[in-house]
Amino acid sequence: MLHPGYEPSRRGVARRAAPRAPHGTRCASRAASRRIVVVPPSPALVRERVGAWFARAARDLPWRAPDRTPWGVLVSEVMLQQTPVVRVEPVWREWMARWPGPADLAAAPTADVLRAWGRLGYPRRALRLQDCAHAITERHDGQVPDGLDELLALPGVGAYTAGAVTAFAFGRRAVVLDTNVRRVLARALDGVALPHPHQTVAEVRRAEALVPQDDAEAAEWAAASMELGALVCTARSPRCGECPVADLCAWRLAGFPADEHAARRRTQAWAGTDRQCRGRVMAALRAADGPVPRAGIDWPDPAQLDRALAGLVEDHLAEQTPDGYVLPR
Numbered sequence: 642m643l644h645p646g647y648e649p650s651r652r653g654v655a656r657r658a659a660p661r662a663p664h665g666t667r668c669a670s671r672a673a674s675r676r677i678v679v680v681p682p683s684p685a686l687v688r689e690r691v692g693a694w695f696a697r698a699a700r701d702l703p704w705r706a707p708d709r710t711p712w713g714v715l716v717s718e719v720m721l722q723q724t725p726v727v728r729v730e731p732v733w734r735e736w737m738a739r740w741p742g743p744a745d746l747a748a749a750p751t752a753d754v755l756r757a758w759g760r761l762g763y764p765r766r767a768l769r770l771q772d773c774a775h776a777i778t779e780r781h782d783g784q785v786p787d788g789l790d791e792l793l794a795l796p797g798v799g800a801y802t803a804g805a806v807t808a809f810a811f812g813r814r815a816v817v818l819d820t821n822v823r824r825v826l827a828r829a830l831d832g833v834a835l836p837h838p839h840q841t842v843a844e845v846r847r848a849e850a851l852v853p854q855d856d857a858e859a860a861e862w863a864a865a866s867m868e869l870g871a872l873v874c875t876a877r878s879p880r881c882g883e884c885p886v887a888d889l890c891a892w893r894l895a896g897f898p899a900d901e902h903a904a905r906r907r908t909q910a911w912a913g914t915d916r917q918c919r920g921r922v923m924a925a926l927r928a929a930d931g932p933v934p935r936a937g938i939d940w941p942d943p944a945q946l947d948r949a950l951a952g953l954v955e956d957h958l959a960e961q962t963p964d965g966y967v968l969p970r
C-alpha cells in the first residue's frame with residue numbers, strides 16, 4: 642500500500658508526487674529563485690485560527706463521539722497509522738461491537754482477529770493490538786492506563802500513539818505529531834513544501850513548544866492541526882482557498898517553493914512486491930476454512946511466494962501444517 646502522497650511511475654518505482662501549488666498561484670520555481678524571505682507567523686494566531694476552523698469543520702468520527710472509550714481511541718489510532726479514515730471506520734465499528742474492551746480482544750482467537758482486520762494492511766498491527774490487549778488486561782485490570790509512561794510500556798505503543806491516546810482519550814496535554822501535523826507545520830511555519838523525510842529532534846521540540854499549556858486547549862490543538870492536514874493542507878493538492886491560515890502561511894507567501902528533498906522521497910511500488918505477495922497469501926488464508934496448500938495460492942513467482950510464506954510464519958501471521966498454511970490459532 643502506498644502512502645496517499647505517493648503515486649506509481651511507469652517504471653514500477655513509486656515517486657512521491659510533488660505537492661502542487663493551488664490553481665491560480667505563482668510558479669514555485671520562479672518565486673523560489675527570487676529568494677522571497679517570509680517572516681514566520683505567530684504560533685498563537687495559527688492555533689487560534691485552526692481551532693476556530695476545527696470547531697466548524699471537524700468530521701463526525703465515532704472515535705471522537707462523547708461516548709468514546711480510551712480503548713476505542715487506542716484501536717482507532719493503531720488502525721489509522723497507515724490506513725485512511727474511509728477504510729478504517731467500518732472495520733473499527735465492527736471491531737468495537739465485537740470486542741468492546743481489551744479483555745474481549747485478549748480472549749479472541751488470533752485467527753478471528755486477523756480475519757476482522759481484513760484488508761486494512763500491515764496486519765502485524767492486529768497482532769500488536771492483541772498483545773496490547775493482553776498487557777492491559779494483565780497489568781492494568783482491563784483499563785487503558787492514562788499515564789504516558791504506562792502507555793509507552795504497552796506493546797506496539799510508540800510516542801505518537803501514546804500522545805494521541807493521552808490527548809484524545811484523556812483530554813490531557815501531549816505532543817501529537819503525525820504526518821499531517823508535520824506537513825502543516827512545515828508549510829505554515831517553515832515555508833517548505835514538505836517536512837524532512839525523517840522526523841528530527843528539532844521538529845519534535847518545536848511541536849512541543851507549540852502545544853498550549855492548558856489540557857483542553859492542547860487536546861484541541863492536536864485534533865485541529867491533524868484535521869487541517871487531513872482535509873485541507875493535503876500532501877499533493879492543498880486547498881489553500883479553504884485554509885484558515887492562508888494569509889499567514891509561510892509556504893504560500895514564499896510562492897510555494899519546490900520540495901528540496903523530493904529525490905529522497907522514493908518508495909517501492911505495490912505491484913509485484915513482496916508486500917503484495919504477502920497480502921495475497923493473507924487474503925487466501927483469511928478466506929479459507931481449512932489449511933491452504935502452497936499450490937493453492939495464485940502467485941506467478943515461486944521464489945517470492947516461498948519468501949512471503951516464510952516471512953509470514955516468522956512474523957506469527959501464519960502457521961504451517963502438514964496440509965498447508967493456516968492463520969495462527
Ligand code: SF4
Pocket residue numbers: 825828829873874875879880881884885886887888890891892893
Ligand atoms: S495555505 Fe493552508 S492549505 Fe495552503 S499550504 Fe499553507 S497551510 Fe497548507
